[in-house]
Amino acid sequence: MSEGRIRIATASLAGCFGCHMSFLDIDERLFDLLAKVEFDRTPLTDIKHCGPCDIGLIEGGVCNAENVEVLRAFRRNCKILVALGACAVTGGLPAQRNHLDIGACLQEVYLTEPGLINGQIPNDPELPLPLDMVHPIHEVVKVDYFIPGCPPSADAIWKVLTDLIAGRTPRLGHGLIQYD
Amino acid sequence: MNSFLLDGAEIPFEPGQTVIQAALAAGHYIPHLCYHPEFVPHGSCKLCTVRADGRPTAACTLPAQAGLKVESETEELNDLRRTLVQMLFAEGNHFCPSCEKSGNCVLQALGYDLGVMTAGFRHFFLDRPVDASHPDILLDFNRCVLCKLCVRASEEVDGKGVFSLAGRGIQRRLIVSAESGRLADTDIAVTDKAVEVCPVGVILRKRVGFRVPIGRRRFDARPISAQALEDAPRKPEHKHE
Numbered sequence: 001m002s003e004g005r006i007r008i009a010t011a012s013l014a015g016c017f018g019c020h021m022s023f024l025d026i027d028e029r030l031f032d033l034l035a036k037v038e039f040d041r042t043p044l045t046d047i048k049h050c051g052p053c054d055i056g057l058i059e060g061g062v063c064n065a066e067n068v069e070v071l072r073a074f075r076r077n078c079k080i081l082v083a084l085g086a087c088a089v090t091g092g093l094p095a096q097r098n099h100l101d102i103g104a105c106l107q108e109v110y111l112t113e114p115g116l117i118n119g120q121i122p123n124d125p126e127l128p129l130p131l132d133m134v135h136p137i138h139e140v141v142k143v144d145y146f147i148p149g150c151p152p153s154a155d156a157i158w159k160v161l162t163d164l165i166a167g168r169t170p171r172l173g174h175g176l177i178q179y180d
Numbered sequence: 181m182n183s184f185l186l187d188g189a190e191i192p193f194e195p196g197q198t199v200i201q202a203a204l205a206a207g208h209y210i211p212h213l214c215y216h217p218e219f220v221p222h223g224s225c226k227l228c229t230v231r232a233d234g235r236p237t238a239a240c241t242l243p244a245q246a247g248l249k250v251e252s253e254t255e256e257l258n259d260l261r262r263t264l265v266q267m268l269f270a271e272g273n274h275f276c277p278s279c280e281k282s283g284n285c286v287l288q289a290l291g292y293d294l295g296v297m298t299a300g301f302r303h304f305f306l307d308r309p310v311d312a313s314h315p316d317i318l319l320d321f322n323r324c325v326l327c328k329l330c331v332r333a334s335e336e337v338d339g340k341g342v343f344s345l346a347g348r349g350i351q352r353r354l355i356v357s358a359e360s361g362r363l364a365d366t367d368i369a370v371t372d373k374a375v376e377v378c379p380v381g382v383i384l385r386k387r388v389g390f391r392v393p394i395g396r397r398r399f400d401a402r403p404i405s406a407q408a409l410e411d412a413p414r415k416p417e418h419k420h421e
Contacts, residue, residue: 083298086276086277089297089298089299090269090299090303091299091303092275092277093275093277093278095303095305096273096275098303098305099273099305099306099307100307133305136299138298138299139302143298145297146297146298147297148297150276150277172295172297174292174293174402174403175400177291177292177295177296177297178292179276179277179282179288179291179292180276180277180279180282180283180288180394
């Protein structure tokens with residue numbers, strides 16, 4: 001770990017921010033954490049770009065071109081990258097579209113769904129292009145540690161963070177490993 | 181009494197017992213999925229693979245022999261078991277957050293107990309329909325691990341033969357023995373052993389979903405390695421504390 005405070009960055013890709021909510025569920029332990037760490041890019045600081053960090057936490061899978069870019073930036077900047085939650089680990093709920101054709105999905109949602117008038121498939125250049133499938137993050141970059149769970153419990157997140165900050169290999173025992 | 185060695189511990193056995201039966205009866209856990217104490221071993225999931233005198237063998241089909249040296253709790257074997265669990269997750273659609281079986285599921289509990297933290301393999305994301313035709317029972321083929329327990333239970337206990345496995349290799353799948361292929365067109369009953377025995381979330385009773393909340397289910401209380409010893413048939417003197 002670097003001199004002084006440990007820098008942590010977090011991001012939600014194709015996720016629901018539930019893992020971030022669970023992270024906040026460490027409650028008053030946030031004070032202990034803030035004594036040791038500083039936050040870089042995260043929805044908590046509203047910093048938009050990730051600088052050099054010790055630990056990166058990624059919630060959500062990879063469903064569009066922007067997710068790929070953010071994830072690669074995290075990998076470049078973070079010494080340790082952690083997949084946080086079911087979607088980052090396996091693709092999770094968004095990946096439940098993977099057995100369907102993305103074109104057919106867009107057609108149905110924006111064009112042929114009953115009740116739509118003058119529907120059109122969004123095509124603004126600012127919108128990131130969706131990928132044909134949703135991927136777990138380890139299919140795009142190397143991931144050092146995984147915390148499964150939808151979401152992982154605050155205790156599981158706390159255990160991994162405190163293990164990493166103390167320089168230990170994170171270990172989750174019975175009750176902390178969960179897939180639901 | 182005859183005995184063999186399991187990870188250095190002496191395991192007594194009676195003639196006719198398999199390695200896994202004797203081990204569980206003596207309070208020693210060997211991970212397993214398709215093995216069930218009430219049924220003839222099927223030997224298909226390979227989770228219970230041990231090294232017997234150095235050779236990898238399924239402990240559920242291996243007859244106990246005096247003097248056999250069996251290794252089970254080794255890093256090598258548990259690595260292989262983790263890989264098997266990952267492969268089972270990859271070839272089905274096992275989406276735990278939406279599954280009623282979560283917390284009671286043997287596949288999930290094995291993942292927890294073996295410390296499976298990652299997907300490991302690229303998932304297949306197969307398109308498998310569910311069969312909700314029966315008034316009392318839901319059939320979700322997405323979660324089948326081909327353990328054959330429902331097939332065995334329906335034939336041997338219920339005397340009905342409602343389920344079969346069809347196809348070979350990667351095409352292998354669970355089917356319903358009715359001309360229509362629908363569960364509603366069979367004589368399955370909600371009280372059948374075949375319904376109770378499913379270790380994963382394929383055969384589910386309707387209208388009882390989430391009656392026991394997540395977090396208070398079978399494998400929430402204790403890991404499967406402890407629960408399996410509790411469930412194993414054994415003589416009173418071997419009762420595991």
